[in-house]
Amino acid sequence: MKNYLDELNEPQRLAAETTEGPLMVIAGAGSGKTRVLTYRIAHLIEKGVDPFNILSLTFTNKAAREMKERISAVIGASEAKSLWMGTFHSIFARILRVEATKLGYPSDFTIYDSQDAQSVMRKVIDELQLDKDIYKAKQVLHRISQFKNNLITVRAYQNTPELMEADAAAMKPRMGDIYRAYVDRCFKSGAMDFDDLLLRTNEVLTRFPEVLAKYQERFKYILVDEYQDTNHSQYLIVKALASRYENLCVVGDDAQSIYAFRGANIRNILSFQKDYADAKVIPLEQNYRSTKTIVGAANQVIAQNRDQLEKNVWTANEDGETIPVYRALSDADEARYVASQIFELQMTQHLKNDQIAILYRTNAQSRAIEEALRKRSLPYRVFGGTSFYQRKEIKDLVAYLRLLINQNDEEALLRVINYPVRGIGQTTINKLMIAADELQITVFQVLENIRQYAAKLGINAGTVNKLDEFMTMMKSFQVMLKSHDVYEVSMHVAKTTKLIGMLKEDDTPEGISRLENIQELLNSIQGYVEEQKQLDEGDPSLSGFLENVALSTDADNEDDDKNKISLMTVHLAKGLEFPAVFIVGLEENLFPSMMNLNTRQELEEERRLFYVALTRAEKFAHLTYSVSRFRWGKITDSEPSRFLEEIDDKYLDWKNLNVGLPINNSGLNTNLFDDYNDIPKFERKEKPAKNTETSSFIPKAKMKPVAEAKITNQANGEAVNLAADKIVVHDRFGRGKVISLEGEPGNVKATILFDNAGEKKLLLNFAKLKVIV
DNA sequence: TGGGTCGTATTTTTT
């Protein structure tokens, strides 16, 4: 082993060498936190600590894997193998496989992802005969998630009048009933949702002291990365496990806390010194990642936040280039600019694709960017979004597999019992569910004795046969699972159920891609089995694979061809770094998000998010915003983000401010040649006023008034000319009178005053209008 | 029972 400690600076080295007792490392952005964690673990092992006794909790599977690789490189792969390193959810799922039976769960419990949870919730709301428009499944689940993350059980909820009053005030007085029904239903299905994995871990550690003692003894050294993003439930688990030896090292940066919406409690990091009186605190303030310009700009932004620990991130790196801020005319223009700048960077700086990232606030923004990159034949990869495992065809096959492992998994059963179609309709399913409820057993158990119940349930003989066939098929799979490996069984299931056959018949591009996805899933099962067989502690079982499926995200899957531009949300980019970073969509109501403008705390989280985004960049950062954007199916005007105004102009290079003004006289798409550097630069007159209310900051592109526009009259399908004062009828808004038209031929926006709906601006390309007069 | 059409929400971020 090398003298790895020599590669660290003073505070880094101190953090790596302080192995005993509670330690908090406040690691500013780019300050070499992963390096410290890696060397700290290596150092522990070097000192003679058994890797078996080290628990390292990271925020993503990806971070865990990367760190494990780096540790392997320092101490050797065989030593690193027995380290427990992973996300809270995956580590504690693993522990619960052993311990959950104590709480009445099967050891092969299913993990419900958010889709499953929502489906369960919809059924619960339906069964309680509640209005689904008031009790929105997603919202209700979010509320329940809050309860669970704060260890408020159903009983605790019902003993807490404040909570019940709050829900009643929010027009949801039945929240408690829903909570109970949801929990019951998951329990009956032998399933845990994401929050349960933490909640039940807490429960088992609290109720069974011998279990707690076992893991305290095992995990003598605990490291937690991204501590600022732990929620209360995670905090309690760490506290309980560490309370015996107190060899707890937490690493985090309050300025990068971006998961409050998910229950992350920034107070966990702010009050670490209160929890552990003899805690050492080591700040890492030197940034090794970014240029002075980027660090300076980021510091200015984050300084606007009130809630933060004192710290001073600095860098000895070069000044670097000023940060271009491009004002786009539309989302398409923004995307084109980004693509052209990437091209430029590759030409002048010789950057490779994988050194470039494009970051956005919402997944929906990737679409326009993708289009522009494709046009320039730039290879890219989109992280996140609808992940592989959430695709319908994948969930279908996985549901069969889940059902093999846990027959009580009602979500899985209901998903596949009539898919592919085998003549078992909703009526039959309802009967089965009612029977299961009355008999206090699961639907699967009803099916096992269907002939016994059929008459009582009024299910006719033909349907009984179909149900029987389904059960026989499932049983045959189960038998096969005992003697064959997981890949063979999965392949057999996919064929026998006709899932594959059905997709083969579909020769649309979507159908083909679905089939490919199924193939990819089967491949990944095979890969998983082979990989696990190689490991000492490997688990090549089906339940092992399914756990992986439930807890892994898209970002965790490796791509063979790595030389691609990365597209992802800012959240996903946390912990990563790139030589060049584009942050797009810097507009009010988008970044910061419209949903987070209500309180100072919410806005500060958005600001931290921007801070995270900016500090991903090593050498080149580009910022863009657009004066208009396609959102919710229509063009929306937007203002530049307030975060841009918080950065001193000395760091920024404003671009394209004059284009698209009336003087250009050309509406949208001014730049025909993508040559942004030739656009004459106009001096900006003054720094934009804080709290802009006026549009004086940067004028919006004005649409040119037009006298008339051709549209297809929905009344008779004929082309007619639309002009001011015409009377039209719209499906949704009813009768109205055209006030004015603006834009350019082929892209005209009409202002129409509707009798009942008021004044609306409609794009004639999309609006369906009947012309009356 | 199954397939089709219609209407509505969707765009905040994730384990």
Added chain:
DNA sequence: ATACGACCCA
């Protein structure tokens, strides 16, 4: 615009 769920009809 799109995708999903609800509803209706054959």
